[in-house]
Amino acid sequence: MLRVRFAPSPTGYLHIGSARTFVFNWLYARRNGGTMILRIDDTDVERNTQASLDSIFDGLRWLGLEWDELYHQSGRVDQHRAPAWEIFEKGNAYRDFTPASADGEEKGQEGGPWRFNPGMRELTRQESDRRAAAGEAFVLRFRVPREGRRAITFTDAVYGPQSKEAAGVEDFALLRSNGMPTYHMASCADDADLKISHIIRGQDHLSNTFKHILIFEALGAALPTFAHLPLLIAPDGAKLSKRRHGPVVSVTTYRDAGFLPHAFINFLCLLGWSPKDNRELMSRQELIDAFSFEGINRGNAVVNFKDGDPLDPKAAWLNGQHLRSMPVEELAPLVRATIENAGLDVPYGEEWFLKTVEVIRSRFITLKDFATRGRAYFSDSFKIAPDALAKLDEPGARELLRELGARLEKRDGFNEQIAEEELRALAAERGEKAGVIINASRAALSGQSVGPSVFAVFAAVGRERAIARLKKA
């Protein structure tokens, strides 16, 4: 039974690296008929926030990614503590009564890295029990095997064979002096208990895996398959962080910028993974079908944002591609929400709406464009952009528009063909280039100097509004 998990700790908003980890887990589960588990690793009570938890759920909901089971570690503390003591009883852990060092670590000093406190590691069971009974505080540490040259090995599904001498691993903590399990303990206990078969997570855990294997083995639990993912980094090479890089690292930035959930997922997938056949624009199903560990890279991937522009250009391109290629029926509700969020509403019925979205989406990059560059289609209160104004200011242009408006008004019926007939007839009559009237019309009708074919604009704007806008010129 294939079971994977995404285990965020709610100590910041959902950032794009975490989102990608979720996506890869999800893809792997969906690809192989497995179970996707969302586990909130909220053992660090001090740093957890409700806002962070909300952002995780908001982000995942926005992306439309679902999970099959949900757990909170905070409700499972007993299930983490018990196995720690089990390890202790087997002799694979010991109490360390050394007081927590006040500020920072002076442990890893001069003679090399800190591995353990010899006095504590060798304490007899009787002595250890006595001091514990006397109420002395202690942390429970794993007794990492140091005899011989035992190596801890495993094969990572992405990074290949991994090996490290056990003696090089420090006696890491399982239980804190307040009795709370550490991340390593809680995580492994849950992974074992929840029967996680594949641990797919960030490469920052690659070196932690040696410790985790020690725990799994001490627990007598089956080892899951590990697959580590290259990290997402900033253009300056540093790992993505809110402090250094600001909101670009947050999933909500992309949502608020008007991204399509699926386009964002598509973009995320291309960071550190490739289908190896040059495909880039992929549907959800194509992603699922193509996903495998073999396609995952080992080098970190740069999210290419700039100071003035938080969006990776390729992400924007992908969004534009999806925007114009997805079924318009699927896009329409998202556009409607965007329009309504901007305080506008859809003036005509669904048929008109679908047609209009179809016409104008071809030049847009994000959903936001519908409310900004596309504002004139939904509202009479719009500004004419400066470069569009220049088209209106062409000599004679305004007069021609008024005349065109008058002719359209006299004419029965109204559609693309009629608009084109009248416009071209007028141009011919006046010996004027059609382009002048065309460009000026686009400016007057849509407020933009650029956009769809102007006759499609006439149709989308509609007879009454088109005539009014022309005459107002």
Add this chain to the structure above:
RNA sequence: GGCGCUAUCGUCUAAGGGUUAGGACAAGGCCCUCUCAAGGCUUAAAUACGGGUUCGAAUCCCGUUAGCGCUACCA
């Protein structure tokens, strides 16, 4: 410092002993055209460095350098 991992155009990546080192984004040009996108064509742009192994290395090995990660009673 110790340990682990990584290194192909500016960015995302393909090629895993023999290719003119391929694609995409971004940039430049041309075509199309009522504008702008889209689309088509096209230009520029890379195997970090040094040694091996081999008839032949981006690819395998060693070293160097650089980056990242771990080295907490954070996760």
